[in-house]
Amino acid sequence: MLLAAAGGGLCTCKSTGQPSPAPEQRNAGDAAPGVRADVRTRDDEHPTYWNRVADILGTSCTKCHARGGIGPMPLTSYADAREHAERIVQETSARRMPPWLPDTSACAPLRHSRALSSSDIDALARWVKNGAPEGNPEGHHETPANRTFAEVTGPADRVAVPDAAYAPKRGRADDYHCFVLDPKLDENERVTALRVSPGAGAIVHHMILYEVRKSAFDRIKELDEKEPGPGYTCFGGIGVTPQVKAGKPGSGQLVDFDAQMIVAWAPGAGATDVAGAPTALPEGTAISLAAGSRLVMQVHYSLENLQPAMTDKTRIEMWFAKDEPRRQAVWVPLLKYDFRVPAGAGPGDPRTTARAEIAMPFPLTVLGVAPHMHLRGRSARIESLDESDPAKCLLDVPRWDFHHQEAYWLDKGVRVGRAALTCKWDNREASQPLSNGRRRPTKELRWGEGTDDEMCLAFLYTTL
Ligand code: HEC
Numbered sequence: 208m209l210l211a212a213a214g215g216g217l218c219t220c221k222s223t224g225q226p227s228p229a230p231e232q233r234n235a236g237d238a239a240p241g242v243r244a245d246v247r248t249r250d251d252e253h254p255t256y257w258n259r260v261a262d263i264l265g266t267s268c269t270k271c272h273a274r275g276g277i278g279p280m281p282l283t284s285y286a287d288a289r290e291h292a293e294r295i296v297q298e299t300s301a302r303r304m305p306p307w308l309p310d311t312s313a314c315a316p317l318r319h320s321r322a323l324s325s326s327d328i329d330a331l332a333r334w335v336k337n338g339a340p341e342g343n344p345e346g347h348h349e350t351p352a353n354r355t356f357a358e359v360t361g362p363a364d365r366v367a368v369p370d371a372a373y374a375p376k377r378g379r380a381d382d383y384h385c386f387v388l389d390p391k392l393d394e395n396e397r398v399t400a401l402r403v404s405p406g407a408g409a410i411v412h413h414m415i416l417y418e419v420r421k422s423a424f425d426r427i428k429e430l431d432e433k434e435p436g437p438g439y440t441c442f443g444g445i446g447v448t449p450q451v452k453a454g455k456p457g458s459g460q461l462v463d464f465d466a467q468m469i470v471a472w473a474p475g476a477g478a479t480d481v482a483g484a485p486t487a488l489p490e491g492t493a494i495s496l497a498a499g500s501r502l503v504m505q506v507h508y509s510l511e512n513l514q515p516a517m518t519d520k521t522r523i524e525m526w527f528a529k530d531e532p533r534r535q536a537v538w539v540p541l542l543k544y545d546f547r548v549p550a551g552a553g554p555g556d557p558r559t560t561a562r563a564e565i566a567m568p569f570p571l572t573v574l575g576v577a578p579h580m581h582l583r584g585r586s587a588r589i590e591s592l593d594e595s596d597p598a599k600c601l602l603d604v605p606r607w608d609f610h611h612q613e614a615y616w617l618d619k620g621v622r623v624g625r626a627a628l629t630c631k632w633d634n635r636e637a638s639q640p641l642s643n644g645r646r647r648p649t650k651e652l653r654w655g656e657g658t659d660d661e662m663c664l665a666f667l668y669t670t671l
Contacts, residue, residue: 307611318615363402374517385430385506386521398526402523417466495535573591587630
């Protein structure tokens with residue numbers, strides 16, 4: 208869910224996360240023990256596939272680990288779970304799976320946490336230690352998926368999909384591609400919910416959707432026409448530098464801009480945690496789209512599971528507000544451009560830290576946060592700065608992972624007058640990203656859109 212960065216390139220690339228679960232954030236599997244108690248006894252002492260493990264996998268894993276999903280293998284049957292039992296324990300005990308980056312222990316509670324509870328992690332470990340028994344399927348009910356976001360009813364008001372299917376570029380691990388779509392907006396609309404349906408679920412790692420207004424069409428057109436086939440290659444952003452200004456008084460528009468982020472999506476991420484369910488924006492809020500705008504859909508393809516002749520046509524559906532009042536929300540960028548991280552610099556070197564601060568024109572309510580760095584990011588932290596309460600942590604991502612980033616919704620909105628973003632990098636030789644199995648050389652890191660450039664950026668989903 209991102210917006211356009213003032214001045215420097217849009218950002219991108221949210222998806223899933225890494226660990227550090229908050230004890231207060233539970234998955235549905237834990238949330239409903241009372242409900243199931245009479246059906247079948249959940250047994251933490253003697254966990255079997257059917258009395259415990261199937262529920263954990265169903266609640267927390269199979270959104271991605273299903274046939275055709277982005278996870279490298281399905282975990283939808285006893286045979287699957289047994290085959291991968293050791294790896295399941297390794298990944299869950301290290302809190303690498305399910306992907307969930309934030310540590311909320313000292314920060315604002317978040318919605319839609321994907322983190323496993325300690326009792327789930329222990330149950331998986333005990334199950335494997337006891338030889339991964341199957342148990343008795345009798346009385347087993349499908350786990351109700353974790354569904355905590357607003358219901359969306361009725362068919363979508365608008366569908367946008369590329370004209371032609373896209374064949375990702377081969378011979379590399381990742382491909383970032385931007386598609387230009389015309390949602391045929393005759394009037395201004397207010398988006399309240401979206402659904403993203405990847406055409407090739409096994410390779411669509413994440414998607415970020417932007418609105419591009421008329422004043423930026425030429426630039427997008429140029430990029431689109433430079434490359435044959437649908438769309439154009441893009442990495443850190445969509446390739447335009449959005450201009451953001453204060454809205455005209457009395458216009459009801461908070462800000463005026465030529466491009467903005469609408470939503471960031473990843474399989475199983477955030478509010479999209481039920482496969483196929485729409486992402487509803489926080490209640491009472493909407494993102495305004497201008498008549499005539501285009502959409503630019505940036506898709507990150509992860510090509511490990513790419514099959515011969517596989518193509519993608521990712522589809523976007525949007526729901527619009529009717530007459531009900533909605534507060535306009537915008538993703539306000541918070542960023543630092545002028546950092547320089549020397550080659551080889553690692554933790555402890557102050558030059559690996561950058562800090563951005565923003566003063567809102569007046570206090571605004573922040574309902575969501577989406578940090579963004581590239582491959583050498585080490586951690587990201589977003590704080591609200593207030594005279595009375597000097598640093599209230601909105602989000603802490605202690606172990607940054609470019610491949611598992613997304614936007615996070617706060618449990619409760621926070622009034623923010625000033626905010627700060629702190630980014631840290633690790634630019635040591637041994638921490639460089641791999642490309643085609645080889646470590647890239649370390650080099651000075653600066654702001655930029657390329658795979659080898661860096662960003663220090665966060666978007667705050669903000670309303671009046
Ligand atoms: C949001 C999608 C998503 C969810 C949810 C998810 N995974 Fe994964 N999983 C992945 C992806 C993608 C990978 C490939 C490695 C990576 O990108 O980190 C992976 C890798 C793994 C691996 C390593 C496989 C290997 O090749 O070694 C295991 C084991 C695993 N996941 C288990 C789980 C379990 C168990 C759960 C639930 C408790 C889970 N995952 C939830 C997406 C997901």
